[in-house]
Amino acid sequence: MTTKTLFDKIWDSHVVQQVEGGPDVLYIDRHLVHEVTSPVAFLGLETRGLKVFRPENTIATPDHNVPTINQHMTIQEELSRHQVDMLTRNCEKHGIQLCGLNHPWHGIVHVIGPELGITQPGRTIVCGDSHTSTHGAFGAIAFGIGTSEVEMVLASQCILQPKPKRMRISVEGTLKKGVTAKDIALYIISKISTSGGTGHFIEYAGSAIRSLSMEGRMTICNMSIESGARGGMIAPDETTFNYIKGREYAPKGEEWDKAVAYWNTLKSDEDAVFDTEYTYDAADIEPMITYGTNPGMGTGITRNIPLGDDLAGSDKLTFEKSLQYMGYHAGERLLGKPIDYVFVGSCTNGRIEDLRAFAGFIRGKKKAPGVTAWIVPGSKQVEKAAQEEGLIDILNEAGFELRQPGCSACLAMNDDKIPEGKYAVSTSNRNFEGRQGPGARTLLASPLTAAAAAVTGMITDPREFLIDY
């Protein structure tokens, strides 16, 4: 068989060896490292007396548990400080580029990779973090790995992986006003469920996907893992090349031309075969919001919570348990439900376009009294751009403030925890029980929907305001 998918082309060109009856030895071009999933891997290397095999292809940043205020000061919380210090020590010891706190490149690992031009088409990229799928937006094979696998890559720049199956999800047509990449992602997961992508690598295609900016594409690929898929990818095109050009680690001069020539070959052959295919119509997608405790429990914002009549047995119990946690009832209307917190940030929606969308929406409006909002840029560079574009002033005038970069309330490892029982409209990617703090209730949505909730204090369809948006 000579026809290949985009995924096959990149994967096959990275196989160093096939283990008999086993997984492939896959070569990894770039390895991203953060403070939480790496210390045990570095310790493992040391115990074996090994060095990092290719430190020049490895880059690190502390993002998961850093505070989002007073980053110039010593981290107060002892265990977090210890992890961040360990990362610094390990990077120094092994000669790894570290984008530490206060470094101009600091930020969430999946925001800085693309921003620095490290994420490039045709590459294999891994990180001890499931949202590594974000980088697939550039036509790369990027996926999250466990700590044992981090150790494998540190030791050998390779990983043992069985080759996943191929899935293509096409979204055709034009998105309606007020509908964003985040809504596409939540829509797809609500259709195929949180296990629908398991065992697969997804290629997103279709005119609605093509029309997205790189940042929108990253949002979609980021959430691939929420459908259970190993990763997601989008074939590179002019939009991709324009984004990469001129960035810190981007190829320059002649190298650039060579790279683009190669990148242009990175697409699925016309008659390539996928193990699974889905096609959706962009016009069917509304602004989405979740009502339950996994990212598949989402619906169009004007709809009611499902009745769950079609469920039986353990599916039904799981559904009921989830609504009970959320303090919701089957069949209830979502619009108008009060909310307490708004979180804008994370590797899903913490980039400059997201802040622009949020600031554009709230310009001239006021934060609802009683709502606490945390607006957290994905990186130092995003923070800087927000400053230069005057977004911070818009935020401040409306009663919001910008914090400092990090994962923050996305997983609440630092102090940014949503209190028990409170409702948070969040632009992050997971609404699991306790994800944003013990007992916290998360409603996943786009930055626009988060903005609408921030100014009204309730679940609100952002399209109601779109005339003056």
Add this chain to the structure above:
Amino acid sequence: MSYDKFTTITSPAVPLPVENVDTDQIIPARFLKAVERKGFGDNLFRDWRYDRSGLPKADFVLNNPVYSGQILVGGKNFGSGSSREHAAWAIYDYGFRVVVSSFFADIFKNNALNNGLLPVVVSAEFLQKIFNTIESDPKAEFTVDLASQTFTNVTSGESEPFDINPYKKHCLMNGLDDIDFLVSLKDEIAEFEKTRL
């Protein structure tokens, strides 16, 4: 890392008939701050197991002394969400050697296999029968035989074969890990790199 060789286990099982058990439930993020692979079992299922003041919740299965054993039986799509390997460490550290479900999330499955924890996939019907058996007798025993790749409900005598990648099976049965193998390929890897530049 090194773990005990896996051959055959016969043990009662602990039932957790919940679907989509995500790794944030298995080990919440706030317990990921250690820099060593020790002690995660204490916080396994932390927020289901203990209330906010740290007292055990009587209705959670791990707090019910009737249930014990080295086998954890979960609902479908077990281990979804975050890639944190701490989830596999916590389950292993607590004392489980096998997790049974009708469906596992990919990364969790890899992480488990890399840490001597065997994920066993059975059919949805067989899973239900396991839950039923434990419900009528919490001390009912099950046998996991890795060599023959079978999972047996000792009470009913019924058994089901399960799949495992032959390479991973070899590693588990011999307590081997992947890193030694990969490091032994260094020359091949360096050769391969030349073709990529």
